Amino acid sequence: MRTMRGPAIFIAQFLKPQAPFNELVPIARWASSLGYKGIQVPIDNPAIFDVSLAAENKDYCEAISGELAEVGIEITELSSHLQGQLVAVHPAFSEMFDSFAPAEVRGRPQARTEWASNQLMLSARASRNLGLESHATFSGALLWPYMYPWPQRPAGLVEQGFAELGARWLPILNAFDAAGVDCCFEIHPGEDLHDGVTFERFLDEVNDHPRANILFDPSHFVLQQLDYLQFIDIYHERIRMFHVKDAEFNATGRSGIYGGYQDWVDRPGRFRSLGDGQVDFKSIFSKLAQHDYSGWAVLEWECAIKDSIQGAAEGAPFINDHIIAVTTQAFDDFARVSADSMMNRRLLGLDESGGTSGGN
Numbered sequence: 001m002r003t004m005r006g007p008a009i010f011i012a013q014f015l016k017p018q019a020p021f022n023e024l025v026p027i028a029r030w031a032s033s034l035g036y037k038g039i040q041v042p043i044d045n046p047a048i049f050d051v052s053l054a055a056e057n058k059d060y061c062e063a064i065s066g067e068l069a070e071v072g073i074e075i076t077e078l079s080s081h082l083q084g085q086l087v088a089v090h091p092a093f094s095e096m097f098d099s100f101a102p103a104e105v106r107g108r109p110q111a112r113t114e115w116a117s118n119q120l121m122l123s124a125r126a127s128r129n130l131g132l133e134s135h136a137t138f139s140g141a142l143l144w145p146y147m148y149p150w151p152q153r154p155a156g157l158v159e160q161g162f163a164e165l166g167a168r169w170l171p172i173l174n175a176f177d178a179a180g181v182d183c184c185f186e187i188h189p190g191e192d193l194h195d196g197v198t199f200e201r202f203l204d205e206v207n208d209h210p211r212a213n214i215l216f217d218p219s220h221f222v223l224q225q226l227d228y229l230q231f232i233d234i235y236h237e238r239i240r241m242f243h244v245k246d247a248e249f250n251a252t253g254r255s256g257i258y259g260g261y262q263d264w265v266d267r268p269g270r271f272r273s274l275g276d277g278q279v280d281f282k283s284i285f286s287k288l289a290q291h292d293y294s295g296w297a298v299l300e301w302e303c304a305i306k307d308s309i310q311g312a313a314e315g316a317p318f319i320n321d322h323i324i325a326v327t328t329q330a331f332d333d334f335a336r337v338s339a340d341s342m343m344n345r346r347l348l349g350l351d352e353s354g355g356t357s358g359g360n
Contacts, residue, residue: 001289001326006297007319008038008076010243013301013308015045024048024064028073035316038076039068040136040298043083043123044100051078051119054126061129076296077241079136080123081186086116087168088140088192116140117168120183121175128179134240134295135176136215139165139185139193139202158201165192166205169212176211184241186215195226196234213240216288217300218279219247223269225257229283236291243300244319246277264304271302273311274318281322289324297323 009031020026024041027048031039043051053060068074082100089097089109098106105111120137127135143161146153176183185193185202193199199214206212216239221228232239249269254260259267271277285297299315301308345351 001292002294003326004242004285004288004293004295004297004323005038005076006323007036007244007316008040008296008298009034009036009312009315010040010042010079010298010300011048012040012042012079012081014312015042015048022047025067025071028068029071031312032072034313035320036299037072038074038296038298040076040079040296042079042081043119043126044080049078051122051126054129055122056125058129061126065130075130075132076298077132077134077136077184078123078127078130080120081136081138083116083119083123084137084185085140085191086112087120087172088113088142088165090142090145092145093141113168117172120172124172124176124179124181124183127181132181134182134184134213136184136186136241138188139169139191141190141192143192144190161192162198162201162205166202169202170206170209173206173209173211177209181211182213182240183211184213184215186217186220186243188217188220189224194220195224196231199235199238212238214238215241215243217243217245218281218284219243219245219271219277219302222247222249222277222279223257225249229280229287232284232287232291236288236293239288239291239293241295242288242293242297244274244281244297244315244322245300245302246272246274246279246281248272248277270304273301273303273306274299274315276303276306281318285322285324289326 011027011031014021014027016022020030028039041049043049065074085097086100094109101112101115105115123135142165143158146157173183185199187193187195187199193202203212214235216232218228221231247270251268255262255268257269259269264270297319299312299319301311301315303311
């Protein structure tokens with residue numbers, strides 16, 4: 001077993017025009033001052049990180065890594081959540097998601113998909129040049145409007161949707177394979193990959209691609225009322241990234257999982273700062289240690305109530321307190337009995353010829 005790395009923090013929710021949150025090194029210095037050792041970096045802001053340059057220029061990557069090392073921080077992974085979302089967009093959401101794309105492809109779905117796919121491929125090469133092992137993204141969604149089975153879905157609709165999703169992602173996954181980097185999908189409502197069953201459907205369409213892996217975030221499972229501990233047992237071989245994010249679900253006689261179109265603060269299911277929700281992190285960290293997860297534990301802060309700066313300050317010690325330094329020996333090694341084949345045979349009741357010592 002190996003000990004996971006951390007604590008780290010996803011900086012996407014903290015970027016803003018004001019210092020120190022408007023440049024990479026100052027925000028890294030701020031994160032370090034709170035006790036974080038790594039930052040997860042989104043690729044959508046060239047002023048923070050230029051993914052196109054990083055994909056082609058190893059010197060740029062080495063310079064960034066060196067500057068961050070001076071303040072005690074390293075990049076854990078790059079994130080292309082917004083770009084991954086644009087790989088597959090149902091027309092119902094096209095206009096709302098257009099703002100994630102540059103002006104020249106807005107209103108042009110095919111061009112937008114091509115742009116997004118290229119951003120993912122750049123991310124694969126940039127990750128390689130940074131020496132990273134994993135990358136965070138969303139799958140996008142063609143089928144989300146049909147999530148609830150009413151009206152009755154036409155036969156073959158789901159299968160055709162996943163076939164198209166797989167066809168769009170397969171060249172991207174191949175690019176990640178060429179770069180030696182895992183592409184980790186955050187299993188998330190609003191994406192076609194939103195639970196274990198949908199992830200399995202996707203794997204079927206991409207031929208169990210070795211680079212199609214999982215970013216595990218238990219908060220999204222709380223909101224779906226999915227067993228996130230059993231999820232780890234089932235999919236641990238594909239879990240290569242971990243967002244440490246809390247959530248709560250408090251159903252009432254008026255509202256449940258679907259939320260009644262209410263804002264986040266009023267929904268039964270809502271995200272919370274670490275320690276303020278219902279996620280059983282002690283069991284999660286134990287499960288991940290048991291299954292030899294050695295990646296980063298990355299805080300993703302989202303809360304409908306608490307201020308982000310307070311949440312960030314509380315996050316590093318919370319993660320530190322939960323990371324398990326895995327044992328290097330069995331607890332009962334002090335009573336170990338030396339290997340002795342003849343003793344084993346006697347204990348099993350076997351004689352030297354392979355028969356039993358007693359019997360009829």
